[in-house]
Amino acid sequence: xxxxxxxxxxxxxxxxxxxxxxxxxxxxxxxxxxxxxxxxxxxxxxxxxxxxxxxxxxxxxxxxxxxxxxxxxxxxxxxxxxxxxxxxxxxxxxxxxxxxxxxxxxxxxxxxxxxxxxxxxxxxxxxxxxxxxxxxxxxxxxxxxx
Amino acid sequence: xxxxxxxxxxxxxxxxxxxxxxxxxxxxxxxxxxxxxxxxxxxxxxxxxxxxxxxxxxxxxxxxxxxxxxxxxxxxxxxxxxxxxxxxxxxxxxxxxxxxxxxxxxxxxxxxxxxxxxxxxxxxxxxxxxxxxxxxxxxxxxxxxxxxxxxxxxxxxxxxxxxxxxxxxxxxxxxxxxxxxxxxxxxxxxxxxxxxxxxxxxxxxxxxxxxxxxxxxxxxxxxxxxxxxxxxxxxxxxxxxxxxxxxxxxxxxxxxxxxxxxxxxxxxxxxxxxxxxxxxxxxxxxxxxxxxxxxxxxxxxxxxxxxxxxxxxxxxxxxxxxxxxxxxxxxxxxxxxxxxxxxxxxxxxxxxxxxxxxxxxxxxxxxxxxxxxxxxxxxxxxxxxxxxxxxxxxxxxxx
Numbered sequence: 001x002x003x004x005x006x007x008x009x010x011x012x013x014x015x016x017x018x019x020x021x022x023x024x025x026x027x028x029x030x031x032x033x034x035x036x037x038x039x040x041x042x043x044x045x046x047x048x049x050x051x052x053x054x055x056x057x058x059x060x061x062x063x064x065x066x067x068x069x070x071x072x073x074x075x076x077x078x079x080x081x082x083x084x085x086x087x088x089x090x091x092x093x094x095x096x097x098x099x100x101x102x103x104x105x106x107x108x109x110x111x112x113x114x115x116x117x118x119x120x121x122x123x124x125x126x127x128x129x130x131x132x133x134x135x136x137x138x139x140x141x142x143x144x145x146x
Numbered sequence: 147x148x149x150x151x152x153x154x155x156x157x158x159x160x161x162x163x164x165x166x167x168x169x170x171x172x173x174x175x176x177x178x179x180x181x182x183x184x185x186x187x188x189x190x191x192x193x194x195x196x197x198x199x200x201x202x203x204x205x206x207x208x209x210x211x212x213x214x215x216x217x218x219x220x221x222x223x224x225x226x227x228x229x230x231x232x233x234x235x236x237x238x239x240x241x242x243x244x245x246x247x248x249x250x251x252x253x254x255x256x257x258x259x260x261x262x263x264x265x266x267x268x269x270x271x272x273x274x275x276x277x278x279x280x281x282x283x284x285x286x287x288x289x290x291x292x293x294x295x296x297x298x299x300x301x302x303x304x305x306x307x308x309x310x311x312x313x314x315x316x317x318x319x320x321x322x323x324x325x326x327x328x329x330x331x332x333x334x335x336x337x338x339x340x341x342x343x344x345x346x347x348x349x350x351x352x353x354x355x356x357x358x359x360x361x362x363x364x365x366x367x368x369x370x371x372x373x374x375x376x377x378x379x380x381x382x383x384x385x386x387x388x389x390x391x392x393x394x395x396x397x398x399x400x401x402x403x404x405x406x407x408x409x410x411x412x413x414x415x416x417x418x419x420x421x422x423x424x425x426x427x428x429x430x431x432x433x434x435x436x437x438x439x440x441x442x443x444x445x446x447x448x449x450x451x452x453x454x455x456x457x458x459x460x461x462x463x464x465x466x467x468x469x470x471x472x473x474x475x476x477x478x479x480x481x482x483x484x485x486x487x488x489x490x491x492x493x494x495x496x497x498x499x500x501x502x503x504x505x506x507x508x509x510x511x512x513x514x515x516x517x518x519x520x521x522x523x524x525x526x527x528x529x530x531x532x533x534x535x536x537x538x539x540x541x542x543x544x545x
Binding site for chain 1: 165172176194196197198199202232234242248
């Protein structure tokens with residue numbers, strides 16, 4: 001996770017017993033060099049990030065770092081959770097393509113939200129992920145809904 | 147059920163159309179919020195315009211205590227975070243806020259930034275107290291200057307407050323397109339006499355200070371190639387910054403208050419500022435190509451103004467020009483309270499017919515005398531602008 005982060009995500013992971021590690025953010029987004037340094041120190045299972053407009057700083061992760069992150073995920077065997085919560089709201093030029101669009105190795109879980117598109121009251125989102133993960137999540141969702 | 151409904155919105159193209167409309171509205175709101183922040187609280191808040199999303203990531207000046215600010219905003223009816231959520235362990239105090247714009251319409255954004263500006267006033271006031279303290283504790287100055295320094299200290303305070311209200315640090319002070327949506331500030335300080343900077347206030351429908359801007363632009367154009375332009379009594383540097391935006395390559399802003407110079411330097415790091423006394427300029431003869439003194443002689447009596455003009459004439463190169471701005475009248479406006487603090491200050495309204503002979507006496511040739519009515523938001527005095535020139539063959543004024 002990044003140094004300053006979406007606190008709800010912090011809580012969600014911490015609730016599940018995750019040990020959180022943090023990396024810095026600069027004008028080009030998440031510090032990928034710090035991610036690599038961390039991977040060299042200890043195994044990392046999952047990287048959570050908001051690359052389109054980083055929460056809270058609004059910076060966009062550069063294309064170069066996106067490529068680098070995908071390579072690192074491959075090399076150090078971690079999952080990337082890409083929370084693209086405001087993909088639809090990009091004003092200057094075209095939106096940047098998600099990491100998931102270059103996800104050849106099936107390492108990226110892509111999350112989107114319709115709460116901002118429709119209304120905050122509709123807590124509806126979506127996920128693009130490998131079939132086994134979708135099946136597992138569907139199972140959980142059934143438990144939550146009933 | 148819900149999911150099915152949403153799927154239909156996608157299938158029928160409704161979602162695409164809706165997003166297009168929403169994007170346009172949010173973009174306008176982003177632009178407006180950024181404009182308002184720059185105009186009204188630019189001296190206190192730094193940010194990069196976000197390329198997308200629904201919030202502006204802002205960093206507040208070190209002097210702003212976000213906890214106190216959040217509380218003051220709450221009292222004024224504005225909900226503002228205290229930044230603790232975004233504080234990293236390395237930071238000693240919270241300094242960042244995420245200002246959301248998507249859910250606020252133009253009027254609400256405008257009102258919110260107005261309130262934020264009001265809530266920031268005490269932070270401004272403490273800065274001004276520092277300015278005043280620095281003036282009052284300066285024991286190295288000869289005692290006969292004391293009253294003058296106190297006055298200039300007071301002047302500095304006025305300027306910084308007005309400056310905050312008009313917020314002109316991030317863009318040209320004399321913004322050619324004031325926000326079309328914001329309201330005239332109701333704060334009493336905008337109606338002060340004295341050293342009202344000519345950009346005051348940009349948060350009004352009519353406040354363009356049209357003539358002042360035209361004059362400053364013309365003066366900048368005529369003198370840009372002549373050498374360094376001296377901004378006498380620059381305060382926090384808003385006029386200096388405006389002149390810089392008019393492509394004047396070489397500029398120096400000077401003020402008698404060291405704190406004010408420090409503030410100007412912090413607000414405009416790319417520009418040059420220095421401490422200097424207009425009545426005794428510590429510069430060699432013929433050091434400057436041109437000079438302006440915009441509302442910086444309003445505490446002087448006519449004898450002091452003669453001295454100031456003589457000093458200005460001395461440091462100007464032959465052919466150098468001077469632009470002088472002041473309030474027209476013959477009263478002395480006394481002020482004994484400012485921002486809730488007792489002060490003892492006189493503002494002098496001045497008679498152009500008495501200033502013109504002083505210009506001639508000190509060696510200037512008169513180029514133009516212009517008078518205008520006050521703009522609606524200004525203190526209700528007529529304003530005079532005198533454009534004068536040092537003779538190209540002048541040998542200088544001897545006091």
